[in-house]
Amino acid sequence: MSRHHPFYLAAILAAIVIPPFLSDYSLHLVIMVVIFAILTLSLNLISGYGGLISLGHAGFFLIGSYTSALLSVYQGWPFWLSMPTAILLTATSGLLLGFPALRWTGHFLAVITIAFGSIAQLLSVNWVFLTNGIDGVSSIPRPPLPGISLTSNVNYYYFVLICLAFIVYLMMRLVASGFGRALRAIKDDETAAACMGIDVAVTKVSAFVISAAIAGFAGALYAHYIRFLNPDSFSLDVSIRIFMMMIIGGTGSIAGSILGSFVVYVLPEVLRPLQDYYYLIWGVIVILVMLFLPGGLISLGSVLRAKMAARRDKLDPQVGSTETLS
Amino acid sequence: MTTPLLHVADLTKNFGGLTALAGVHIEVRSGTIHGLIGPNGSGKSTFINTVTGVIPPNSGQIVIDGRNVAGLRPNIVNAAGIARTFQNLRLFKAMSVLDNVLIGEHRHMGYGLGSALTMRNGEAERHVKDVAMGLLADVGLAHRAEAISGSLPYGEQRLLEIARALATQPKLLMLDEPLAGMNPTEMDRVVAILRRIVARGVTILLVEHAVRVVMSVCDRISVLNFGRNIAEGSPQEIQGNEDVVVAYLGRRRHVA
Numbered sequence: 001m002s003r004h005h006p007f008y009l010a011a012i013l014a015a016i017v018i019p020p021f022l023s024d025y026s027l028h029l030v031i032m033v034v035i036f037a038i039l040t041l042s043l044n045l046i047s048g049y050g051g052l053i054s055l056g057h058a059g060f061f062l063i064g065s066y067t068s069a070l071l072s073v074y075q076g077w078p079f080w081l082s083m084p085t086a087i088l089l090t091a092t093s094g095l096l097l098g099f100p101a102l103r104w105t106g107h108f109l110a111v112i113t114i115a116f117g118s119i120a121q122l123l124s125v126n127w128v129f130l131t132n133g134i135d136g137v138s139s140i141p142r143p144p145l146p147g148i149s150l151t152s153n154v155n156y157y158y159f160v161l162i163c164l165a166f167i168v169y170l171m172m173r174l175v176a177s178g179f180g181r182a183l184r185a186i187k188d189d190e191t192a193a194a195c196m197g198i199d200v201a202v203t204k205v206s207a208f209v210i211s212a213a214i215a216g217f218a219g220a221l222y223a224h225y226i227r228f229l230n231p232d233s234f235s236l237d238v239s240i241r242i243f244m245m246m247i248i249g250g251t252g253s254i255a256g257s258i259l260g261s262f263v264v265y266v267l268p269e270v271l272r273p274l275q276d277y278y279y280l281i282w283g284v285i286v287i288l289v290m291l292f293l294p295g296g297l298i299s300l301g302s303v304l305r306a307k308m309a310a311r312r313d314k315l316d317p318q319v320g321s322t323e324t325l326s
Numbered sequence: 327m328t329t330p331l332l333h334v335a336d337l338t339k340n341f342g343g344l345t346a347l348a349g350v351h352i353e354v355r356s357g358t359i360h361g362l363i364g365p366n367g368s369g370k371s372t373f374i375n376t377v378t379g380v381i382p383p384n385s386g387q388i389v390i391d392g393r394n395v396a397g398l399r400p401n402i403v404n405a406a407g408i409a410r411t412f413q414n415l416r417l418f419k420a421m422s423v424l425d426n427v428l429i430g431e432h433r434h435m436g437y438g439l440g441s442a443l444t445m446r447n448g449e450a451e452r453h454v455k456d457v458a459m460g461l462l463a464d465v466g467l468a469h470r471a472e473a474i475s476g477s478l479p480y481g482e483q484r485l486l487e488i489a490r491a492l493a494t495q496p497k498l499l500m501l502d503e504p505l506a507g508m509n510p511t512e513m514d515r516v517v518a519i520l521r522r523i524v525a526r527g528v529t530i531l532l533v534e535h536a537v538r539v540v541m542s543v544c545d546r547i548s549v550l551n552f553g554r555n556i557a558e559g560s561p562q563e564i565q566g567n568e569d570v571v572v573a574y575l576g577r578r579r580h581v582a
């Protein structure tokens with residue numbers, strides 16, 4: 001861990017210092033990166049640590065966004081009330097989706113979660129009385145904050161950045177807790193975990209509920225940032241994108257979730273001038289990561305170091321390296 | 327006579343057309359090492375799997391400490407007081423040695439999800455770590471605490487399985503061939519560990535092929551063949567039992 005500190009420190013400094021100097025468009029990108037980083041962290045909790053696939057996270061994102069938006073626009077609720085309500089409702093939907101996850105894993109669970117995301121999107125299109133259908137919800141207010149106006153995008157950026165820091169802290173606590181350990185044990189060997197007294201059902205469903213709650217929080221942050229919602233923003237594409245962010249950044253890694261969100265959100269924008277070649281290059285990058293970095297981009301450093309150590313060991317067979325956690 | 331710690335009666339398990347257990351009965355008395363032997367495929371592992379809830383039995387009673395746990399989920403059976411190891415090692419391979427033991431302690435941790443979120447688990451975490459380190463020291467693995475469990479040599483993985491099971495604080499520990507693949511020195515080490523475990527009040531059900539060890543450490547022995555009890559008794563009685571010899575050698579000695 002300590003070897004990464006200079007890198008992490010630089011990244012945190014950059015995230016704090018640079019944004020005020022960015023163009024409006026670039027600032028928009030980094031705000032979206034932060035919101036997607038929260039979504040990716042939420043997916044990583046169930047997939048990276050718990051080994052459960054979800055391709056329905058756009059569904060949680062949608063429920064969080066719409067709940068907070070509708071309550072504040074049509075009911076006049078302040079953000080500080082509509083946002084927790086959004087989290088609560090999304091957590092409840094996570095509870096419902098958690099039960100299928102007890103029976104099904106792998107491909108089956110992937111399909112079930114895709115269905116969940118599609119149903120959520122369909123309801124947002126068809127329940128016109130509630131969601132205003134494809135016309136969407138507009139004039140969503142920015143959250144009120146005493147002394148600071150969040151109507152400025154720079155300020156909103158810092159607002160979501162603090163939210164991200166809070167979620168990162170929460171995730172670190174969760175992962176290091178007995179709960180996180182139980183989740184990793186279930187991913188490794190469910191039967192053995194159960195024989196050691198772990199309640200697999202409760203642990204899995206709890207993970208789904210927490211993951212959904214965090215995604216719902218991201219949804220509320222998004223709704224009050226973008227200020228206009230319609231069902232198009234919550235397609236299967238979005239779920240897949242969150243999934244890609246996790247895989248590319250690093251499955252089971254908190255820093256990887258953030259790196260993955262940045263790369264997957266920003267790289268396409270950087271490559272856009274290349275037009276047709278863009279898909280080619282993007283595709284090649286994804287395949288390279290999948291083939292050579294199963295731990296995602298975040299593992300690049302340690303993989304290179306291990307390669308170099310292996311080479312050293314070959315030259316000097318006296319010195320073996322033992323695998324340890326630190 | 328006191329009631330047994332584990333009382334299993336009429337335990338039956340069919341896999342499709344194959345009857346792995348056909349009305350097995352076994353009683354394990356508290357404070358003993360009870361051997362369970364039999365030729366390959368006689369149903370020993372299936373016995374442990376059904377008792378611990380890994381696979382549901384077709385019928386039968388499994389009473390631990392007065393409570394019928396037949397067909398209950400493995401975590402409930404564990405809470406009722408039965409822990410186990412696996413014949414084909416099933417450690418949490420990606421996790422550290424210490425974390426494997428901490429998983430065993432999970433059910434006893436004084437903190438859960440709530441306190442993880444309210445950030446009040448530092449003290450509790452230190453306590454469970456101390457307990458885990460003590461268990462690792464008992465099996466001679468304290469110096470390996472930070473290693474990835476999957477990277478340990480085979481014999482040490484077997485020892486870690488024992489420490490992890492003990493961390494659940496069982497009344498009864500079921501060991502499925504804990505000596506498999508070990509050399510005589512390692513075997514002696516495990517035997518010493520088993521004796522210490524029993525001395526602390528944990529009862530052991532030992533499934534094992536190493537006949538020398540079974541005969542020397544077990545108080546009583548049950549023998550299975552083709553999913554049925556064929557003998558039960560002290561090591562001396564089992565050694566002299568005609569049916570047992572036949573089961574192992576596969577033929578009947580000529581009796582004049």
Ligand SMILES: Nc1ncnc2c1ncn2[C@@H]1O[C@H](COP(=O)(O)OP(=O)(O)O)[C@@H](O)[C@H]1O
Pocket residue numbers: 341344345346364365366367368369370371372373
């Ligand atoms: N999960 C299973 N599915 C089908 N057959 C099984 C299963 N587990 C064990 N068996 C069969 O049940 C019989 C008993 O196996 P087992 O309990 O592993 O024997 P032992 O541990 O005494 O060597 C064997 O014939 C084995 O092939």
Ligand SMILES: [Mg+2]
Pocket residue numbers: 370371372413
């Ligand atoms: Mg066996």
